[in-house]
Amino acid sequence: MEEVPPMTQTSSCPFAPGEQAPNLLRHGYLFLSRLRRKAGISPDANTPLRSRMLFKPVTIVRGSAGVELFYDNDRMKRDGAMPAVIRIPLFGEGAVHSLDGEEHRLRKRQLADVAYDDDKVAEFDALVRREVDRVVQDWAREPGTVYDGAALAFGRAAYRWAGIELSQKEASRRAHQMAELVYQFGHPLKGHALGWINRARLNRWALKLIRQARAGERHVAPGSALEAMSRLVGPDGELVDASIAGIELQNLTRPTVAVSLFASFAGSALVEHPEWVEKIREGGQPVAFAFAQEVRRVYPFVPMLPAIATTDTEIQGCPVHEGERVIIDIYGTNTDPNEWENPSAFQPERFLSREDLGTQEDYERLTSFVPQGGAGVYTGHRCPGEKIAMAALTAMVEALCRPGVVLSTDPADTRFPWTQMLTRSETGMRVRVER
Ligand code: HEM
Structure with a gap:
């Protein structure tokens, strides 16, 4: 039996007793702030917190110092950190997310060379704008929801961008499956069952695409994600x-389909802050881009991420023992009062007033802005899809501000449960277009 270091309160480290997994399920996005309060930590402090999760000691960190520890490859690893019941349906067995060391660096480079390349992102931008236009035309014929429309538009653009030629009907079906896999996944039992079913279907489909590409039985566009993934090599070459x-x-x-969750939040933000509609119409893409960044900062999506310590270490006086989990509080870092003024207020102007922020890469240098992970894309596990996510979200924000687009102001469209992970409004934000 594995030896577990004693878990008692030390003078330097707040401690919340008891197994916390049931509380995470019960309180969702509110779990970490509640736990911190229970352990007597002031809402303004970034003090780490020790507790127990999945029957093992855990240290929960946040803020710049937390990000620094969490992304230190010499002290943290990912293998074994994410429970299999989440990892396998969400990312797939053997995915880059759980690799470490040289194997991770090599795999990540091959993925990021496609997803993070500015020319490839520009291709995606053109495709997604066309698909968003189509969805707006659909809404003029028949009212829909931002969530469903965005999932379709982003999914169709993502497949075409990746070099996966599909009929509109098939692309819509696959986009629906992928959206369901991500969104339903946070819903215990039924959602999980659906997640596993969709995962199995999508795995079979993707396997066939790779086999066909390798056998030369399918047209594969040069430079596409399909080509790059069909040529993916391991450390042995x-x-x-x-x-x-x-x-x-x-x-x-x-994950491009998953940006539809942020899109539905963007709809809520436009309803709650209607003055931004005019500002975005006037200022165009740069203003919509800042607005979309603020959506990623204050609306809940990825709540936290786990790693495992590979050595005994400490953070701000809290001991972390080799083999223990470390969790980075993503939402708490994005709204850290030490780094953000009025941290919970939705204020896109906070970004527009800064001269050091223009491109997505500028934003990725902000150590307390980690909606898609922190540190470096090529050196660590940071999401390589932020440029693509921002292209999709910005295009949708601009579209939602067009004259004639009417977003529902009903609370069923703007409110969402904070205790459910992942979350969105019950309706997905209803929308219609008046000509
Ligand atoms: C709503 C949009 C998205 C969100 C919230 C999101 C979030 C994240 C997060 C939190 C991570 C983990 C970072 C870490 O482990 O430190 C991640 C990793 C990853 N994301 Fe995204 N992502 C999004 C969109 C995308 C897109 C559009 C792509 C690809 C085009 C993408 C591809 C990946 C990959 C391949 C990884 C694994 C990276 C690694 O482990 O090295 N994501 N994402």
Whole structure:
């Protein structure tokens, strides 16, 4: 039996007793702030917190110092950190998310060379804008929801961008499956069952695409994600197993569909801060871009991420023992009162007034802005899809501000449960277009 270091309160480190997994399920996005309060930590302090999760000691960190520890490859690893019941349906078995060391660096470079490349992102931008236009035309014929429309538009653009040629009907079906996999996943039982079913279906589909690409039985656009993933190699220089290549192909497309959750939040933000509609019409893309960044900062999506300590270490006087989990509080870092003025207020102007912020890469240098992870894309686990996510979200924000687009102001469209992970409004934000 594994030896577990004693978990008692030390003078330097607040401690919350008891197994916390049930509380996480019960309180969702409110879990970490409640736990901190219970342990007597002031809301303004970034003090780390020790507790127990999944029957093991855990240290919960946040803020710049927390990000620094969490992304230190010499002290943290990912293998074994994320429970399999979440990891496998969400990312796929053998995915880049749980690799470490050289194997991770090599895999990540091959993924980021496609997703993080500015020319490739510009291609995606053109495709997603066309698909968003189509969805707006659909809403003129029949009212819909921002969530569903965005999932379709982003999914269709993602497949075309990745070099996966599909009929409109098939692209819509796959986008729906991917959206369901991500959103339903946080809903215990039914959502999880659906997640596993969709995961199995999508794995079979992606495996077939990779096999066809490798066998030359399918047209594969040069430079596309499909081409890059069909040629994905491991540390031995050999092609990786086709099923792993298929999983990574999904990891370059599925999360784009997930941006639809942020899109529905953007709809809520426009209803609650209607003065931004005019500002975005006047200022265009740069203003919509800042607005979209603020959506990523204050609306809840990824709540936290886990790693495992590979050595005994400490953070701000809190001991962290080798083999223990460390959790970075993503939402708490994005709204850290030490780094953000009026941290919970939705104020896109906070970004517009800064001269050091223009491109997505500028934003990725902000150590307390980690909606898609922190540190470096090539050196660590930071999401390589922020440029793509921002292209999709910005295009949708601009579209929602067009004359004639009417967002519902009903509370069922703007409110969402903070105790549910992942969350969005019950309706997904209803929208219609008046000509
Ligand atoms: C709503 C939009 C998105 C959110 C909230 C999101 C969030 C995240 C987060 C939190 C991580 C983990 C970071 C870490 O472990 O430190 C991650 C990793 C990843 N994301 Fe995203 N992401 C989004 C969109 C995208 C897009 C559009 C792509 C691809 C085009 C993408 C591809 C990936 C990949 C491949 C990884 C694994 C990176 C690694 O482990 O090295 N994501 N994402």
